[in-house]
Amino acid sequence: MNEFYKKIFIKQKLMRTVLISLIPIIIFSTYLFGIRVLVLLAAVAATGTITEYLWEKHYGNKASEAVFVTCVLYTLTLPVSTPVWIAISGILFGLFFGKLFFGGFGKNTFNPALVGRIFIYVNFPEPLTNSWNNAASIFPGGFSTYLTDHIDAVSEATPMILYNNTAKLYDIQSLLLGTVPGAIGETAKLLIILAGLYLIYKKVASWEIMTGTIIGFIATNVVFYFFNLPVLNPLHGILMGGFLFGTVFMATDPISAPKTKTGKWIYGIIIGSVTLLIRILSLFNGGMMFAILIGNTFAPIIDYFVKESAARKKNKLEAIS
Template sequence: MPPKKFFMKQIMMRRVIYSLLPIILASVYFFGFKALTLQIVVLGFAILTEYMFEKRLNKPVSEAVIVTSILYTLTLPVATPYWVAVLGIIFGVVFGKEVFGGFGKNVFNPALVGRAFVYISFPIPLTAMWNEVSTSFPGGFARYMTPVIDTVSMATPMTIYRTTGELASINDLLFGAVSGSLGETSKILIILAGAYLIYTKTASWQIMVSVVLGFLVSSYAMIAFGFTQVLNPIYGMLSGGFLFATVFMATDPISSASTKEGKWIYGALIGFVSVVIRSFALFAGGVMFAILIVNTFTPLIDELVKMHKKRLKEKEAA
C-alpha cells in the first residue's frame, strides 16, 4: 500500500528552501540558465533515489532531500557536466543518508558527501572549469551559460591567491563579482540567509558564530607564529565556500552537535580544521572536508559534554 503523502511535511526544511531561493536566482544571474537546469536535473534524481529506498518501507520522501539537492548543486561550478552532478547526488543520498537508515539517522551531511565524492573522483570539472561572472543586467538571464575562463588571472579568489598571491577586493567578494561555485559568490545574500535562519530559529547561531570565531582565532594565531601561507583572516572568511558552508552545511541539525556546549566545540573545531586544510593541504578550499571530519566526532563531543554535566551534578549532590 503506497504512503498517503509523497512528501513528509517539514517546516524547518521549507524555511531553509526559502532562504536559498535568492541565492539560486543570483546563481542564474551570475552564470546563466544552466544554473537552474542543473538544479532541476539534480533535484529529480535526488527525489527518485530517496523514493526508491523509502517505498519499500511505505514511507514518504523527506523534504530534507530537496534541501540536500539544492545545497549540493550550489557547491558545484556551473560548467559541471550533468552526468557528474547526477552521480554525486545519488552517491550523497545513498551513502550519506540511506545506508544509515534514512532521514534523521545520518552521521554525515549528505550534500557534502556527494560534493566530496565528485571533487575527488572528477577533479578537472570541479577544480579547473570556471566561468566568467555576469556583472551587468540582464546578466545570465539572457544566456544559457557564461563563457569559460581560460586563464588563472580570472579564476576563483582562492585559486588566484594560491597561484599569484593576489587578493580580490572586499566589494567583489561581498557582492559576487568573482568566479566560483554557484552558491558561494554573493556573500551578502549568504549573510542575509543566515540572519533569516537564526531569526526563525531554523539554524543554530551558536554553531555559525563558533565556526567563524574558530576560523578567525586560528588564522590570527598561525599568522602570529609565522605561517605566511595562512590567508588574511577577513579575506579567508569571504573567499571560497566558507560562509556558505558555515550557514547551511555546518548547521545541519542531524549531523551537527545537539548539546549547547557541544555546538560551540563542534563549530570551533570546524573553523580550526578549515584553516589547517586551506593552509597546509593540497586543497584550495577546506571547509567541506573540515565539516565531514568533525561530523565524525559529533557523537563523541555530545557524549563527553553529557558526561561532564553528569559529573558536575553528582559533585553538587554529594
C-alpha cells in the same frame, strides 16, 4: 494534489524555511551564471527526489522534504560548468552513502550533500575546479547566455585558486557582491549572510555553530600569523571560497551536528580551525567541506563527553548537598 503530495513526502516546516532562505541565492546565481544553473538544479532535484522516494517506498516509508534541501545545497556547491552526468552521479552517491544506507532522514551521521560533493571533487578534480567568469560586469550578468561550450572560453580561477597561484586578491566589494568566479551558490556573500540571519531569527539554524566556526577560523588565523605562516587577513579569508556558505547551511545541519549547546560551540570551533589548517597545510585550495565532515565525525563524541561532564558535575553537587 495536496493529498497526493502527503502520501509521498513527510512535511517538514524546518526544511521549507531553509528552502525559502535559499531562494534569493538561487535567483541571483541564475542571473549571474545563466540558465544552466536551473538545468543543474532540475536534473539533481529530479534524480535525488525520485531516488529517495523509490528507496523509502521499498521499505514502506515516505520520502522526506529534506531531500529537496540536500539537492539544492549540493547543486549550489558546484561550478556551473559541471557536466550534468557528474552532478547526477554525485547526488546519487551522497544520498546512498551519506543518508539512505544509514536508515534515512534523521539517522545520517554525515551531511549527504557534502558526501556527494567530495565524491565528485575527488574523482573529477578538473571539471570541479573550473569556474565560469560571471564577473565581467554586474549587468547583464550571465542570464542571457545558455552555457554550453562557451564555458570553457571564459573559465577563470576562483578567488582562492587565484590567491594560491599568484598571491592576488579580489577586493572586498567584489567578494561581498558575488561578482567573482566560484561555485554557483557560494559567491553571493551578502545574500548568504542575510540567509544566515533569517535562519537564526526563525530558530532553524544554530547561531552557536555559526559563531563558533567564525571564532575558530579567526583564532587559528591569529596563531598562524604569530608563527609567521602565510595567512590572509581574517576578513578576506572568511569571504573567500565556500566558508560562509558552509557555515550557514552545511555546518548547521541539525541531524549531523551536536545537539548540546556546549557541543555546538566546540563543533563550530573545530570546523573553523580545521578549515584554515587544510587551506594552509594541504594541497586543497579550499577546506570547508572536508572540515565539516570531520566535524560530523566528532559530533556524537562531543555530545557524549559534554553530557558526561554535566552528569559528573551534577553528581558532585548532589554529593556535597
